Amino acid sequence: MRILLIEDEPKMTSYLRKGLTEASYTVYIADNGEDGLFLALNEDFDLVVLDIMLPGIDGLKVLKELRKQKETPVLLLTARDTVDDKVEGLEAGADDYLSKPFAYAELLARIRSLLRRAPRAVKDILRIGDLEVDLIKRRVRRGDARLELTAQEFALLQLLAERQGEVLTRQFITSQIWDMNFDSDTNVVDAAVKRLRAKIDNTYSNKLLHTVRGMGYVLEDRS
Incomplete structure (x- = not known):
């Protein structure tokens, strides 16, 4: 924002x-x-x-x-x-x-x-490159393939997609997804991102979910 x-x-x-x-x-x-x-x-x-x-x-x-x-x-x-x-x-x-x-x-x-x-304009479908996130049907597609996500993975992807192009810190992600204070000794965010990346990125040449060292994560099409 x-x-x-x-x-x-x-x-x-x-x-x-x-x-x-x-x-x-x-x-x-x-x-x-x-x-x-x-x-x-x-x-x-x-x-x-x-x-x-x-x-x-x-x-x-x-x-x-x-x-x-x-x-x-x-x-x-x-x-x-x-x-x-x-x-x-x-x-x-x-x-x-x-x-x-x-x-x-x-x-x-x-x-x-x-x-x-504050009122915000809400889109039903979010697109990043060939990734499509349907917020109403709660479905995710990449190209022609439908991706099966858990509820937590979908929530994380939605957060990243709604703020595509913005670097989200681990602290912010934990506050939004898990509603908890950030503990630097935990890897809850890193583990969740790893699971999400395995489903939306690992088998595709154009990576969308990026790590920004020392800051956090960003979802964007860099092609």
Whole structure:
């Protein structure tokens, strides 16, 4: 998923970009209100994380202008934490509000909550190269061959296919498929990927499921 972070503090920007990237989000950065508003209006994002205190156009102005054209979910970040400040932000169109300083775990939980609530375009059939994933019939084909997957293998493939081209970390995969905290001593993800790869890739010359060393896994057609 694509997140636009509009924040002018370099240390905060670096910290959040690193954390969100490790959580398998694609993060775009703007360090002022004008650039942030331009990106928010002209690109498609799943979420905007918006600081209120910005140079040039402040965050509330950015939010009000964005709401004239788009309903992209917006999470406000600010050091201003009075009730009046929160009310002003929510009435301007924010979907959630988080005061600085904050715990990263809370920010990530709020982001995930907003993304779950946001409407998403859902395709019935996902295609990557000659691989076809039918989400309604829960069938998988590669070329003319039908592939038999377990429920867990199908769930893993669906996650990778819905985010094709994105590198998904092991931590993110475990949180989505097994609903558990990642334990670096376990190989549950690696073992699951190995089983899935044996069915969708091993007998085909064009490999679709790739390992990105030190990061995770990505499903994409590199032919």
